[in-house]
Amino acid sequence: MNDEVNEVEVEEEVDNIRPAFDAAVAEGQDEDNIKMAMIQAGASFKSVTRVYNAYMVDAGFAVSKDEKAEIVAKAVEGKDLSTEEGFGKVVAAIVKKAAGVTDKSAAALIRAWAKAQETEIEVYAKPKSSGAARSGFKSRFYDALVANPAMTKEEVTEYLKTAEGHSDNIRRHESVYQAVRAMANAIAVNKAAIAA
Numbered sequence: 001m002n003d004e005v006n007e008v009e010v011e012e013e014v015d016n017i018r019p020a021f022d023a024a025v026a027e028g029q030d031e032d033n034i035k036m037a038m039i040q041a042g043a044s045f046k047s048v049t050r051v052y053n054a055y056m057v058d059a060g061f062a063v064s065k066d067e068k069a070e071i072v073a074k075a076v077e078g079k080d081l082s083t084e085e086g087f088g089k090v091v092a093a094i095v096k097k098a099a100g101v102t103d104k105s106a107a108a109l110i111r112a113w114a115k116a117q118e119t120e121i122e123v124y125a126k127p128k129s130s131g132a133a134r135s136g137f138k139s140r141f142y143d144a145l146v147a148n149p150a151m152t153k154e155e156v157t158e159y160l161k162t163a164e165g166h167s168d169n170i171r172r173h174e175s176v177y178q179a180v181r182a183m184a185n186a187i188a189v190n191k192a193a194i195a196a
Contacts, residue, residue, distance in 0.1 A: 016041045021055045062100035071098045072113045081110065087124035137165040141177060149188035156181045 020041035024034040035048050043051050056062040063071065075093045080086035087110070094106040101109070114121040144159060145151055151159075156178055160171050170177075 017043045017051065018055065021052070022059075025059065025061070056100065060099060063098045068098055068101070068109060069113075072109050076110060076113060081114065082122040082124055084124050084126075137163070137167075137170055140165065142180075145181060145184045149184045151181055151184070153178060153181070 017038050020037045021034060024037040029037070031052070035043075035052050038048050038052060039045060053062065057064045057067075071094055075090050075097070079090050081090060087107075090110060091103055091106045094109060095101055095103055098106070111123055114123045140163060141159065144163070148155070157174065160166055160174055160177060
């Protein structure tokens, strides 16, 4: 048992917190339910997360902060983190070696490690989306409305029945499309009045 867990046990001075933790884990309960069992056994609400984390490390379900740092340092040693492939391999290595670490948390650990280094280290980041225009039904409806901002209620009803991609669901929400049409009509009228 490590010193951190011993300190937590002394602070709590309740003998039945660890058995409650062990029983909840054995039952396969999730984190929230395990913590609730620990609170019911006497852990204070304020310290339950700290105690839970210490017990998780002690039980081998998670690794300590120092162990994570060591695993990350070994995994990144001599690796090219600037490419998707290299970064992905290091993430996979960390997830494999560090209990309780997910792909997402491994990527965060790598980025934190790189940021803490004295020299700047380039780390792969997913490219941002291109922001390409959508091509769904709503987009096509809005394009039709821009082309004809004076579209009538009847024209919208007909459009919803016949346009590519129309469906029963779209027709059920005709009132939404009619409200958008009414707003576009009002804007077109106001724009024409201002221009005159």
